[in-house]
Amino acid sequence: MTSIDKTVSTLGDRINAMSVPDRAAPAPESLSSLIARLNMAKLRYQPGGVRL
Structure with missing residues (x-):
């Protein structure tokens, strides 16, 4: 084996x-992202709320 072969083999190992x-x-x-998600969830459960 040449030194290059040994080096490549060692590197592979x-x-x-x-x-x-x-x-x-x-x-x-x-x-702010969590608050926005909470507000959207609250709207979905109110009568006449936003449905997405």
């Missing part, structure tokens, strides 16, 4: 040994 990273946590919703 290191890549294969790496663990798959966990999914990143989603960014928290902004307060």
